[in-house]
Amino acid sequence: MxxxxxxxxxxxxxxxxxxxxxxxxxxxxxxxxxxxxxxxxxxxxxxxxxxxxxxxxxxxxxxxxxxxxxxxxxxxxxxxxxxxxxxxxxxxxxxxxxxxxxxxxxxxxxxxxxxxxxxxxxxxxxxxxxxxxxxxxxxxxxxxxxxxxxxxxxxxxxxxxxxxxxxxxxxxxxAPLAEMECDSDDWAPARSDRSSGEHIFLYSGTLDDRHGADLLVRLAKACDARNSGVVYVVSEGTGRLALERARQLGIRRLQLYDFQPYDRVPSMFAAADVLLAGLSTAAGQMSVPSKVLAYLCAGRPVLAAIPSTNRAAQLLEETGAGLVVNPDDPDEYVAAAFALLADSARRQRMGEAGQQYARRAFxxxxxxxxxxxxxxx
Missing domain, CATH: 3.40.50.2000 (Glycogen Phosphorylase B;)
Structure with missing residues (x-):
């Protein structure tokens, strides 16, 4: 193998x-x-x-x-x-x-x-x-x-x-369900925000020109403007560098971390209120972001800026585990993110739907x- x-x-x-x-x-x-x-x-x-x-x-x-x-x-x-x-x-x-x-x-x-x-x-x-x-x-x-x-x-x-x-x-x-499911949401980097009642958006995984780093910056700016929500990004490489430059411009509610040890990933996912995924229109037909599948195991809703024809987007819509928005529409992305934050019951339904699917299919x-x-x- x-x-x-x-x-x-x-x-x-x-x-x-x-x-x-x-x-x-x-x-x-x-x-x-x-x-x-x-x-x-x-x-x-x-x-x-x-x-x-x-x-x-x-x-x-x-x-x-x-x-x-x-x-x-x-x-x-x-x-x-x-x-x-x-x-x-x-x-x-x-x-x-x-x-x-x-x-x-x-x-x-x-x-x-x-x-x-x-x-x-x-x-x-x-x-x-x-x-x-x-x-x-x-x-x-x-x-x-x-x-x-x-x-x-x-x-x-x-x-x-x-x-x-x-x-x-x-x-x-x-996704390896037994390894991803977690009863604890105690991820050390997020303790302070969680204890203060702050909502957390989390993106984890590969981040390059296919995965919408610009949308993460746009969302973090919106969090600053509303004084609500924090965008956590766990990644390394070229996309991470672009976000570091954005941090230097004064975006406060953007937190950047290196890839975490594998045994901490389940609690990291569980610490989030909304899990984020992205894929450009150009990459949409011949790439399926596997992070979405891992997210489903965590019992958290997914916000995916992915072409609607992509298999991951179809899966989220079929299961009701998240929202899918046009990757070329940053305003729709930001609006969907805050709509999820405003509706805790909806977030819970989506998270449970994703987890139920994972238990059946994985x-x-x-x-x-x-x-x-x-x-x-």
Whole structure:
């Protein structure tokens, strides 16, 4: 199992497969700034599970391709019957797929994100790079023994690439419910605001140009103007830097924190009154923010600035677990945020609806069975 980003639910799948008697090595990148899951073997884990963090840097000429070669070395040493890989830069996927082909190992492409969907505008060099990415992504999909797509639009894209329908399975993402549910809302950074009765908006996770950092700034400014509400952002990287610049301009009700240890994440979510998610219109069709699924486990309402056609947006509307607004309409976003703060009964209904859905849909046993059908045909 290779999950470049080291997210929680992929690790949960590895644990369940190992519990069922499969010998599983779980591999992830250990040197990227993202929120990661439970990536150490614990006392309750099967002795058939091993977890390995691979650094992306550390020697000259390192990069996605070099990392892919390093993972390829692990694959050759472990000699598995099957590799499933996802959440990876396209060159990494290609290296891993080619290693599997060379050694006669079955390769399953877990399609979490369509990188070639992010067509650039402007500079020719960027367009050339996008074309190379698109060609590499298509070639890797075509060379895969099977593809697991996380939503039907992803499956449609794979079919358009020429992959036969019988090689494609749609399995929606989930969140590790047992790890995310929490009875305590005692998250240390929020104690002061909670004890004073302040309402808390919380955004947690990857934050780049796809995820609406400008909307978070707009909401924090509105909190300042109303002297009500605080926006907590738990993230690192380029989007975090943009928010730090906004803080320097005098926005008071914007609190910034680095990614938290995984065991603190449930209480962090529980400390919020409203959980925030965002995804740009351009990224809406070929990316599904997994943070929304983790939010559902927390029993808190979700405000999502996401295109209505995105699967996460559809899920929130189907379950009644939150509000979905146009990511290109900041006024609607701010109005929806304060409408939720003004209606505690509505927030409670939404939180309970999301949690009920998570308890029905996120049981790992049937999910793992579906993966077994793909991995061990």
């Amino acid at each position: 290779h999950d470049y980003l080291g997210h929680p639910f992929q690790a949960e799948l590895s644990r369940e497969l190992a519990r069922r008697g499969h010998c599983v090595r779980h591999v992830y990148c250990s040197t990227i700034a993202v929120g990661q899951g439970k990536l150490q073997v614990g006392e309750t884990d099967s002795d058939r599970l091993s977890i390995t963090g691979m650094p992306r840097q550390g020697h000259r000429g390192s990069g996605p391709g070099t990392y892919g070669q390093d993972v390829g070395g692990l694959i050759r040493d472990f000699a598995p019957h099957v590799v499933i890989s996802g959440n990876s830069p396209v060159p990494v996927q290609r290296h891993i797929q080619q290693t599997c082909a060379e050694w006669g190992i079955r390769f399953v492409y877990w399609l979490q994100d369509v990188y070639s969907a992010r067509a650039p505008s402007g500079e020719t060099g960027h367009h050339d790079e996008w074309e190379r990415t698109a060609r590499c992504e298509k070639a890797t999909l075509l060379s895969s023994d099977a593809v697991v797509a996380i939503a039907e639009p992803f499956a449609a894209f794979v079919r358009q690439c020429g992959v036969p329908s019988e090689n494609i399975t749609v399995i929606e993402n989930w 049981a790992i046993e049937p999910i793992a069975t579906r993966f077994e059908e793909v991995l061990v045909p």
